[in-house]
Amino acid sequence: MTKDSRLGEFEQKVLMALVRLGPNAYGVTIRQEISKRSGRDVSVGAVYTTLSRLEEKGFVKSKVGDATPERGGRAKKYFQITANGERTLEAALAFYRQLGFPGKVSEVLS
């Protein structure tokens, strides 16, 4: 596994949010999804810097939507996970499955 194909914890969360949101994944929905699931507030900047890093690695692709009056004429930027991104996320999740991690640390210790 090369350095570029490794995923950090937050990168995994962002990719999973993209998978969950499907075609409706843009800044606001991604941020809200991660905040809702992780229970901690995530800044817009953190989401966008992670997304651009993932885009550089080729795990995510983006497209600019139409400009809408709801956002003062500013277009939404939609994100989508690529096949490469899906493979890498799957590999990262498989690691936890291989460990047979049941979900609770106490269960692993016993």
Next chain:
Amino acid sequence: MNRRTMYHSARDRRTPTDVAGVVFEMMKDIEATGWSDSRTMKTVTSVAVTGTSSGHINFIDGSTAKFTISNPVPFHGAKIKIHLEKGESTISRNTSIEKCRAPKTAELLLRFILPKDDRNAVIGDLDEEYQFIQTRFGSSIAIRWYCFQSARTIAIYAGRHLFKLAKFGLLLKAAHAVWLKLNF
């Protein structure tokens, strides 16, 4: 003076930009029509927004009245409809919430620091959420939220710029070391 004019003059004084504020203003308006002598603005204890499309007004006598937000998209100006019932008598009122702009200084700072590719998307996202929070919780909370989010975003991007500069500095230092080695 018609209802609309009355509402506008009330709004000019209090500038309610959240749902609860607008509903309070509308109740004042209803009181002025003389429709009810018991359910007036003075007897309203609280206004609760229970969802993105509805809410209720609590009166001092324990009774409640529902209101609906017919167009909950905040940026267009959410349209609120109050429908009160008392016995056989009913009254309905419609109005919309004023759109309030996000803090300009924070937006300018964001424009300055954000890379061109992300600029419109990030500011648009912040603006979209700002409008939503403003409609639900009022301007002061929305402004605080916007400033806090902007500060965090600016800090992240500033850190990124600094990191790039530091990397460039290290590169320069290495090049300088190589150059010194070659010369001596």
